[in-house]
Amino acid sequence: MSGPPAIEVRGAVRRYGPVVALDGVDLTVDAPATGLLGRNGAGKSTLMKAILGLVRLDEGSVQVLGADTAREGDRVRRRIGYAPEHECLPPELTAADLVRHLAELRGLSRADAIRRASEVLFAVGLEEERSRVIGSFSLGMRQRVKLAQALVHAPELVILDEPTNGLDPAQRSEMLEVIRRVSRDLGVRVLISSHILDDIRRTCDHVVVMREGRVTLDRPLAARAGEDDSMLIETVADPAPLLALLSGRGLQVEAAGEHRLRARITGPADRAAIRDAAAEAGAGLRRLHPDGPSIEDELLEAIG
Amino acid sequence: MSAKIHDVRYRPFTGELRGSTRRAVESMGRWSALRALGARRPWTAKVVPIVLALIALGPAVTVLGVKSLIGGDIAEQLPTDLVPYAFYYTLIGFAIWAYAAIVIPETICPDRRSRVLDLYLSTAMSPFEYVLGKVVASLVPLLAVTTLPLVVLYVGNVFFATDPLGYIGDNLREIPAIIGGGVLIALVYTLMGLAVASLTSRRAFASVGFILLLVISGLVAGALAEVADLGPNARMVNLQALPVWVAQIMIGGEQIDGGDGPFAAANRPDLAPLLIANAVVVVVCCGILWLRYRRRGT
Numbered sequence: 010m011s012g013p014p015a016i017e018v019r020g021a022v023r024r025y026g027p028v029v030a031l032d033g034v035d036l037t038v039d040a041p042a043t044g045l046l047g048r049n050g051a052g053k054s055t056l057m058k059a060i061l062g063l064v065r066l067d068e069g070s071v072q073v074l075g076a077d078t079a080r081e082g083d084r085v086r087r088r089i090g091y092a093p094e095h096e097c098l099p100p101e102l103t104a105a106d107l108v109r110h111l112a113e114l115r116g117l118s119r120a121d122a123i124r125r126a127s128e129v130l131f132a133v134g135l136e137e138e139r140s141r142v143i144g145s146f147s148l149g150m151r152q153r154v155k156l157a158q159a160l161v162h163a164p165e166l167v168i169l170d171e172p173t174n175g176l177d178p179a180q181r182s183e184m185l186e187v188i189r190r191v192s193r194d195l196g197v198r199v200l201i202s203s204h205i206l207d208d209i210r211r212t213c214d215h216v217v218v219m220r221e222g223r224v225t226l227d228r229p230l231a232a233r234a235g236e237d238d239s240m241l242i243e244t245v246a247d248p249a250p251l252l253a254l255l256s257g258r259g260l261q262v263e264a265a266g267e268h269r270l271r272a273r274i275t276g277p278a279d280r281a282a283i284r285d286a287a288a289e290a291g292a293g294l295r296r297l298h299p300d301g302p303s304i305e306d307e308l309l310e311a312i313g
Numbered sequence: 314m315s316a317k318i319h320d321v322r323y324r325p326f327t328g329e330l331r332g333s334t335r336r337a338v339e340s341m342g343r344w345s346a347l348r349a350l351g352a353r354r355p356w357t358a359k360v361v362p363i364v365l366a367l368i369a370l371g372p373a374v375t376v377l378g379v380k381s382l383i384g385g386d387i388a389e390q391l392p393t394d395l396v397p398y399a400f401y402y403t404l405i406g407f408a409i410w411a412y413a414a415i416v417i418p419e420t421i422c423p424d425r426r427s428r429v430l431d432l433y434l435s436t437a438m439s440p441f442e443y444v445l446g447k448v449v450a451s452l453v454p455l456l457a458v459t460t461l462p463l464v465v466l467y468v469g470n471v472f473f474a475t476d477p478l479g480y481i482g483d484n485l486r487e488i489p490a491i492i493g494g495g496v497l498i499a500l501v502y503t504l505m506g507l508a509v510a511s512l513t514s515r516r517a518f519a520s521v522g523f524i525l526l527l528v529i530s531g532l533v534a535g536a537l538a539e540v541a542d543l544g545p546n547a548r549m550v551n552l553q554a555l556p557v558w559v560a561q562i563m564i565g566g567e568q569i570d571g572g573d574g575p576f577a578a579a580n581r582p583d584l585a586p587l588l589i590a591n592a593v594v595v596v597v598c599c600g601i602l603w604l605r606y607r608r609r610g611t
Contacts, residue, residue, distance in 0.1 A: 061435055083437040087330060091435040097428045101354060106344075113340035114436045116330035125326060158432065163326030 013075035014039040015166050015198045016060055020069035023055055030055040031066070032222035038200060040229070042192035044209030045202040047219035047312060053202040054094065056219070057168055060200070061091055074165055087116065090159030094170035094202075097155070100144030104135055104154050107143060108161050115162040122161075129157040132195065133187050149180030156187065160197065167191065169201045173208050181208075188212045206308055218311035226311035230304065239300035242270040242283060245293030254286045271300055334445075337438045341446025346454055349419035361415050362454065369408040369458040370465060372396055377469035398463055398487055399561040402498070405462060406557065409498065410527055412458045413451075417506030418519035420450045425514035440606040444507075451503040459502075460495025467491060487564060494560025501556040501591055504598035511605040527553045546582040549590040559587050 016038035023031040030052050045053050058064040059071050062082030071078045073085045098107060105126050112122035130139045133153040138146070143154060152172055159167050172188060173181045189212050192199040203209055209216055210230060218226035242262075244251060248270050255262045255272065260279060265271040274280060280297065287294035351359030376395045396404065424430050433443055467487065474480035509526060510519035534551030537543050549555065562584050582590075 063434065083439070086435060087437040091432075093431050093435070095428060095431070097432045099423055099427045099429050101348070101423070103353070106353065110340065110344045111432065111436065113344075114337055114433065114438050116333075116336065116437070117326075117328065118331065121326070121328050162330060 013072070015043075015074060016200065017072040018056070018059075018069070019071075021056070021059060021066050021071060022068035023059060023064060023066050029222050031059065031069075034069070034219075034222070034224055036217060036224055036227065038198075038215070038217070040198075040213070040215035042189070042199040042201065042213040043215045043217060044213035044230075045200060045217050045219065046204070046206065046209050046308065047202075048204055051204075051219040051312075052222040053204075053219055054170055055222075057091075057170055057200070057202060060168060061086060061089070087162075088165050090162065090164040090167040090197075092152075092155035092159045092167070092169045092172060094174055096151070098143045098151055101142055103140050103142050104130060104146070104150075104157070105139040107154065108158050111158045112161040117162060125161050125163075126157075129160045130154075132160065132190075133157045134183070147180070148175050149177075149184060152176065152180075152184055153187065156184075156191070160191065160195075164197065166198045166200065169199065171202055171204070173203065173205065185211045206305065206312075216308065218308060220311065220313045225313070226308065228307075238273050238275070240272050240274050240280070240283070241265060241296075241298055241300045242272060242287070242294065243296040244268050244270070244287065245295050246291060248292055250290040251287055251292040254290050255283065258282060258286065265300075268295075334439075334442050337442040338446045338449060341433075341438070341443060342449030342453070345420045345447055345450030348423075349416050349450060350454055362412070365408050365412045365415070366457050366461075369405045369412070369462045372401060372404045373462045373466035373469065376466060377473065380469070380473040396466070398466065398491060399564040401463055401466065402557045402561060405458070406553070409455075409458050409502065409557075410524065410553070413455060413502040413506045414520045414523040416454055417451045417503060418510040418516040418523070420447050421507055421510045422514055422516045422519055425511075444602050444606050447507060448503055451507060452499050455499040455503055456495060459498045460492060463491045463495060490560075490563040490565065494563045497563075497591070498556040498560050501594055504595055504602070505552065508598035508601040511602055546586055549582050549586055552594065555587065555591055555594060558582070559584070559591060562587070 014037050016036065018034050018036040021031045021034040021036075022029070032052075034052070034056060036056075045056065047053050055064060059066055060073055060078065062071075062073075062078035062085050065079065074088055076085050076088075078085050102110070108126040108130060109122045112125050113119065117125060127136075127139070130136055133156050135150060135153050135157065138150060143151060146154065156167075156169065156172065159169070169188065173184050176184060185208060188199060188201060191197050192212075192214075199212070201209070201212060213230055215229050216226065217224055242248070242251070245268070248264070248268055252262055252264060252270055255270075260282065261273040263271050272279070272283060274283070283297060284294060348354070350362050373396075379395065402409075424433070430443070434440065467484070470484075471477045471480050505526070506519075506523055509522045510516075513519050513522070530550055530552040531554075534548040537547035537550065538545065541547065
């Protein structure tokens with residue numbers, strides 16, 4: 010992605026009476042898909058509203074696509090799409106009419122609004138149902154309508170607040186697939202908030218964890234270089250023959266307790282070599298896993 | 314190696330985004346008005362606005378129908394204005410109130426109930442543009458009840474007059490008065506209706522609230538004038554008649570007694586206090602709308 014970062018938050022503080030919703034948040038978001046993870050009440054929705062310019066900060070600033078949301082809120086909102094967490098769709102309108110209406114409010118001409126409404130409803134998998142009234146839709150379909158209206162004006166950034174809230178497992182899986190497609194195939198940067206770790210893992214490249222109004226973790230979701238280098242090998246039988254075999258094949262291996270070895274690996278080929286050697290030595294490979302906390306462990310600790 | 318085809322039929326939009334107040338207000342007004350009038354909704358949603366508009370047009374159509382049926386010499390002997398323009402509001406007052414009570418909440422209450430307002434305000438549209446769009450959505454349909462019937466009557470009277478040009482010449486003053494009076498009535502009731510409707514998300518509550526406001530203000534006005542003996546100017550709190558009186562005076566209805574109802578000339582205050590009272594109602598209603606729709610959280 011070229012140009013300014015999608016979102017830059019500096020020293021953001023927002024208080025609601027005695028409650029500090031944002032407590033000095035510093036953040037830069039520029040990955041194709043970024044997940045905002047945290048428990049309910051962690052400050053995710055307040056941060057999203059601050060990004061949209063709908064909440065005025067007590068301290069700090071938010072820049073979205075290079076524009077200050079406090080001074081240029083209208084300009085910012087014209088360039089981004091937003092799907093709120095709560096139910097916000099008029100039940101008596103058809104999906105096509107609602108998306109068309111919001112397209113017009115976002116500045117598209119009537120002709121463009123009709124065409125774009127059709128395109129985005131197709132993109133989110135609602136082409137067949139576009140002429141049905143929203144009141145007859147399932148929760149999953151309504152979430153897709155929210156996504157469609159957020160995409161209709163071809164925004165550079167889409168903000169999705171808890172888009173899988175209330176969905177059953179099948180609907181949730183479909184929704185996550187659609188969201189992933191938005192960032193990967195449609196080239197729209199996505200900021201998605203959720204309190205479900207798996208949602209973020211399946212849709213995002215980068216994760217920001219919030220707890221009590223603060224950012225407690227900000228990292229890519231892919232393993233960093235060196236992070237998976239050290240692997241723990243757990244065996245059923247005595248691991249000594251396996252240790253000898255792997256050492257003979259040039260891997261750095263050492264004993265790490267009863268039925269345990271620690272190996273330094275450099276890639277998937279080393280994992281395959283360990284698996285094959287364990288079978289060859291008759292060690293009975295019980296488990297092969299990173300030595301140290303996994304990303305999940307790190308995320309769970311940050312969420313609190 | 315397998316190929317993967319993505320046909321999402323989605324292209325980046327390269328057209329022009331024309332964000333402007335006029336565009337946002339026009340779009341909001343059009344969509345809201347269509348919804349309030351029952352467009353793309355079951356027939357039951359269309360019946361009430363259509364019936365009330367027909368009731369408002371009824372006297373005009375009846376007068377013109379009588380003129381066309383009897384025709385000839387007898388029609389010549391009929392008074393030019395079977396129903397004087399200023400008296401027309403006395404005939405259709407109920408239709409105007411009912412239209413405002415039923416149609417206006419339909420433009421605004423569902424947005425609160427379905428919480429779609431959050432979605433609207435996440436676009437570049439401001440709360441001011443939203444409210445202005447709702448004013449347009451309420452005002453334009455209401456004009457069909459307050460102005461259109463009198464325009465139809467005027468055009469019909471011209472058509473059936475023995476000397477159409479002479480009729481226009483004699484009644485030229487009525488043209489801006491009919492339009493201005495109709496717009497004033499529609500504007501005051503639009504703002505009153507929106508202000509009441511902004512206080513609730515339930516259409517029924519808004520409709521009942523609007524009607525109660527009219528009825529109670531009429532009772533209070535009567536009590537102030539009669540019991541407290543404060544004279545006609547005390548009737549300025551009568552919201553049933555406040556804008557209608559001004560329209561009647563504009564149209565030249567000083568001599569129309571308006572029957573015994575709320576529009577009776579004997580009950581009518583002077584023009585200047587009436588204008589001030591209407592202005593106060595407009596300001597109060599705008600204040601309520603501002604309080605209800607200023608951007609939250611800022």
